[in-house]
Amino acid sequence: MKREKCPYCGSLKTVWRGYRYNERTKKRMRLCKGCGRKFTARDRFWRMRFSEEEILEAVSLYNKGYSTSEVVIHMKRKHGIKISRWTVICWTRRFS
Ligand SMILES: [Zn+2]
Numbered sequence: 001m002k003r004e005k006c007p008y009c010g011s012l013k014t015v016w017r018g019y020r021y022n023e024r025t026k027k028r029m030r031l032c033k034g035c036g037r038k039f040t041a042r043d044r045f046w047r048m049r050f051s052e053e054e055i056l057e058a059v060s061l062y063n064k065g066y067s068t069s070e071v072v073i074h075m076k077r078k079h080g081i082k083i084s085r086w087t088v089i090c091w092t093r094r095f096s
């Protein structure tokens with residue numbers, strides 16, 4: 001798990017501390033042991049097991065007119081990652 005800096009004091013001594021929910025997403029919260037403040041983990045690519053490059057590539061393929069299943073096949077063949085067609089749609093909504 002990547003270390004995340006506290007946005008308030010810059011300390012790297014931060015730990016996962018539960019979740020905050022809103023109507024659409026579940027955001028992970030972190031607690032800074034340096035200053036004791038809580039903050040939301042940076043989440044543009046939260047919970048992603050994939051790299052930003054892979055996600056953006058899938059999104060751009062989809063936007064070029066490839067179908068979701070073609071994108072799924074491409075990502076599996078080229079990057080060896082398994083995603084669902086729904087994942088492609090989610091990524092496209094979030095990141096394009
Ligand atoms: Zn802090």
